[in-house]
Amino acid sequence: MTTTRRAFGALAAGAALAALAPAAASASPRHRRLLARDDFHHGLRQWAVELEKGGSVTAARGTLEVDVPAGATIWFRERFEGPYVLEYTATPVSEGGVNDRVSDLNNFWNAVDVRSPDDLFATPRGGALAEYDYLKTYYSGYGANYNTTTRLRRYVGEAGVRPLLYDYTEPLLVPNEPNRVRIVSDGPTVQWWNNGRLVFDYTDPEPYTGGHFAFRTTWSHFRITDFRVRRLTPSGD
Template structure:
């Protein structure tokens, strides 16, 4: 069995402490959905989204599918700012059908993202899709099946160039080609969770949590089909 490494970044961002790893075994979510606060069924184009593409590619939304087919870095932002506590849910399928970009890799997300260069408007600072341009975010960043489907990691960006503090670093679980991955992201105060297909992948308690900001799909040289994007207020929260 592969040994997992789990790390918690300390406040200074320079030291690491060992944390108990999350488990991908069957688990019951403790955070129940309340009212729906945002959604996109991907039938009316990209009006709710903003794209940042490093080297072109295509991003389309039609017939119930957000399709991202790109040769390098791509970030697709949800334009509405989200305030916690909330739960994000969506389904993503990595396409492997012989296409030029059908590399199964990088089901990634930013959430509660704020750009320190324009903290009141994440879109006021232009970015071109290369990963280093996002170092100036304060955000959580999940990379599931990244690095050609060899790593699964959680980072907590602190808004400094070249500094991407690592929280969890796993060699599994990874992406399965042409299979749906049902993602659930929990932002509830200090509780930060990322689920896939009912398994708890990341479970982090942040002593200084990011509780609001923007969500994005992020990938690199890949082809994804995404459906059923929904954001829910947590049960018993207004």
Template sequence: MTTRRAFGVLAAGAALAAFAPATVANARSSTSASPRPRRGRLIAADDFRHGLGQWAVELEKGGAVTASRGVLEVDVPAGATVWFKRRLEGPYVIEYTATPVSEGGVNDRVSDLNNFWNAVDVRSPDDLFATPRGGALAEYDYLKTYYSGYGANYNTTTRLRRYVGEAGVRPLIYDYTEPLLVANEPNRVRIVSDGSTVRWWNNGRLVFDYADPDPYTGGHFAFRTTWSHFRIEGFRVWRSVGGR
């Protein structure tokens, strides 16, 4: 498998051996500002003022995950996945704002603003939550899902993967050394799932732009991190109009 470690250049021939004989279409990343979002109706939301009723939390080694006063706070010493309980079917656009906290706390390591989306567990395809998981990353290998890792690996890499539901197999589509997280600075994320169009934006910058020849078009969304502290606000899901 071949990846490029340069941001803002066409990724030539990013093929996933695990998908043979399918070939991944070329995709690109852009430093240009995002166009005005084209939204349809609002299909899901959480203002984080009424607890975690819409979310399922999986923790590797404990920690604190709370939702109050407009903030989903994730303060954890190891792996944490916070699933939106409702399954989402495309086309849709997810928007939220996440701020990595660096205020001297024990978990205030600026790293790993990550997401799963369109996730389905091959062991229980009709119910993601039928198979228990404990928050360690390897436990998610049986998902078919997209996975973004923004500022992962101690804030040194930004990657997109397409999991295929096999243990130890996490096909890598893009692997960048920037953009990365900045302590205490908000990240305004927009994720587009529209047929074969898979896009992940941050602060108006197109980070991942992937045309999937065999797309995942429905499943569950999650916030994912490890040993970090985030404050997340303004979770919204819109019906997509025009793939932006």
């Protein structure tokens, strides 16, 4: 039953993405004012790192390097309020290292912890995925290898409850191939793009419009560059 649902989801997703491609190509960018950036030359001062079983997370020479044996969440300390567009480039590393598994390019965004809604970092977390159930947030999971799904979830701040919005069997990560990610938070419009392809396009009747962003992965090795967040202006401006 699960296999059939995933296969159907993949076919439906392919048709939807194909239909959206011409519109996406012709859309004019609305983002203007820069809200935040990190070129990763000055360490982790803008980030908070939560690790399940240790590992290495460094920011130097233009690259955020994440090389971890288990769960890792790297939060941007500044909170963002929409509408905005967030972009970065992430490359899954496959060079024979112990963590070079090529899997799990994930993100939280517009995240708020219901236990400390005014301060995400007031509640300690240790990097295991279940510890994030108390967030209200969007969560994308872009998979490969043992993780053969690409998913979008909308967390509601309850333990064990992580509603699934999309469940695809493609697209998946390719070893050593850069992924230019774009996340759009524009009122009810929630989008996640990769290399110019609209992967998730969700209209939320009760949108999360502000909160924190994080990179999330588990047992993986990534190199991340060119992190930017820009304000979205109203259409026609």
